[in-house]
Amino acid sequence: MVSPFINLHGLVLPASGNALFRDLLQSLARTGATTGDRTEATATATLDALLGTTLGVSAGNVSGMPLFDAAKRSQMPGSIEANLARLDLTAELIALRTGVSRSVLYRMFEPLGGFATRVRHRRLHPMRRALSRGDDVRSIREVAWTSGFTSASHANRSFREAFGMTPGEFRLCIVVAGAGPARDASPKASFKRWFVEVR
Numbered sequence: 001m002v003s004p005f006i007n008l009h010g011l012v013l014p015a016s017g018n019a020l021f022r023d024l025l026q027s028l029a030r031t032g033a034t035t036g037d038r039t040e041a042t043a044t045a046t047l048d049a050l051l052g053t054t055l056g057v058s059a060g061n062v063s064g065m066p067l068f069d070a071a072k073r074s075q076m077p078g079s080i081e082a083n084l085a086r087l088d089l090t091a092e093l094i095a096l097r098t099g100v101s102r103s104v105l106y107r108m109f110e111p112l113g114g115f116a117t118r119v120r121h122r123r124l125h126p127m128r129r130a131l132s133r134g135d136d137v138r139s140i141r142e143v144a145w146t147s148g149f150t151s152a153s154h155a156n157r158s159f160r161e162a163f164g165m166t167p168g169e170f171r172l173c174i175v176v177a178g179a180g181p182a183r184d185a186s187p188k189a190s191f192k193r194w195f196v197e198v199r
Contacts (some may be wrong), residue, residue: 021050076100076108084123085148091115120158123148127155128163131171140167 028043075098083089083097094115095102109115127147130136136143144155144167159167 018054021047021054024050076105080119080122084119084126085146087145087148087150089119089148119148121162123155124158124162127159127167128170131167132174134175140171143167 024043024047028047076094079094079097080089083093086093091102091105095105098105106115109118112118124147127143127149130138130143130147131140138146140155141152144152147155149155149158156166159165159170163170165173
């Protein structure tokens with residue numbers, strides 16, 4: 001979840017008026033690992049409200065996102081993941097499914113490079129996994145299509161930007177490194193496979 005105060009990183013809060021904010025932060029530090037998504041969204045909204053009070057501004061005024069939408073906004077990443085393979089995945093679809101406005105959705109993803117950029121990056125992961133498997137004999141076009149890309153050229157450009165090589169080059173590196181059927185177990189081949197995977 002993205003806080004509307006994300007650009008205030010490094011700001012020193014005034015000494016007076018921040019006791020409640022400080023206490024809530026300490027409590028979340030103790031119990032944060034055990035909170036669920038819904039609780040996390042509510043805690044974030046509460047922190048934003050207390051921070052806004054401490055700074056003398058409203059979180060709603062900073063972001064334009066009402067605090068009651070916090071739970072809805074927390075559903076967006078899961079909704080995007082569930083719909084990645086859909087060729088008609090748009091901001092409008094996710095906004096409709098999560099019950100928030102399109103403008104709220106766009107503002108939420110702005111710090112991440114925008115909604116379309118986030119979706120494109122998330123689609124690259126299943127594509128890369130498929131290309132890493134030596135037993136997946138589908139064409140690059142088919143892999144791109146099933147990963148949610150509308151064209152092989154768009155998938156190629158996006159893949160090259162993210163990983164520094166085309167999908168075909170990546171698949172070839174995996175095969176040459178021994179990830180295919182005739183897997184080489186030598187340390188050199190293992191290192192090559194690891195390097196290609198993390199690139």
